[in-house]
Amino acid sequence: MKRVIIINCILLHFFANAQKTNIKDPFNFKITEVKGDLNNDKLDDKVIVVQDTINEFGPFKLEIFFANSKGDYKSMATSTKIIAPKFPNGRDGFLSGNSLENITIKKNILIVNYGLLRGHLEHKFRFQNGNFELIGYSAAYLDNPEIIRIIDFNLSTGIRIEKLGKVGSDEVKIKPTKKIVIRPLPKIEDVEPFENDLY
Template structure:
């Protein structure tokens, strides 16, 4: 006699709350909530972003849930090693949801705006540095990238630490349509900007 069984995986292991932020995202005058929870059972320690919007009744309803926007703490491609970055911080300022993340050689801030039922990526601030000696010194060049996805204007500015003058400015127009939505955004998309 042969027996077969199915292993049912519990997909709701996101039980440890890492971040929580409140503010008005949909401009209704009521507080909305953003949470980041970690799956402490899965070895890679994936993270889930959830956005809850206030309803006229005062209750919060889940509007967006994403397991792709934040890199797991121990990605499989790292062979079980820590990714080296802290868990992103979230801020709500003037109705804009901002996600600040560390990246290799700097940091990046994504700005998402609620529009017709979706959160769209509208702006990116990125700061990177090129430490040729492996550490930051007076020869380190910092590059600040400002990308307004609504206008399509992307500006990169190079400066050297300790100098008050700009070394180089590069400006170009890059139109991305439709604007990326938060639920489709992946942590690896940082390489696109």
């Protein structure tokens, strides 16, 4: 009897470990991949965006890889927040009209462009202090059917400029410039669109 119990325990342990190793990454559908130098070493690093198409919210994952001189890549940062899910209220809910436009790399800066139903968001990240930190945020969107709100926030300096324009008019009202110092700067892993009034 003891032998049967021991064998059953061994088999149970074996199958439990086998199931763990067979679990695949649910983010298996590639949306985009871009290359460019992110750490100023003259090598083309890469950023990949993948989606979990099984999950009812359709979440995305952005992963950043640094290249080395041998042509290999090392994962440096991963975010499942910086790109809002495709179905924020589930597949049976309404679509928000918001979606990823593109990812670009310019002058060692990673730029995530996000389209709104009536506007646009842009987040800029630089690799510094061992992390990808948010250094810039800009937005332009309809605040109501008549007013366009434009925001430019340089998180490195803390300078935040906000403008209001009337649809169909060249008239622009510039609100008083604010200095908002955020330290430490937000990391890409923690930045989530629409969850913060500042960025």
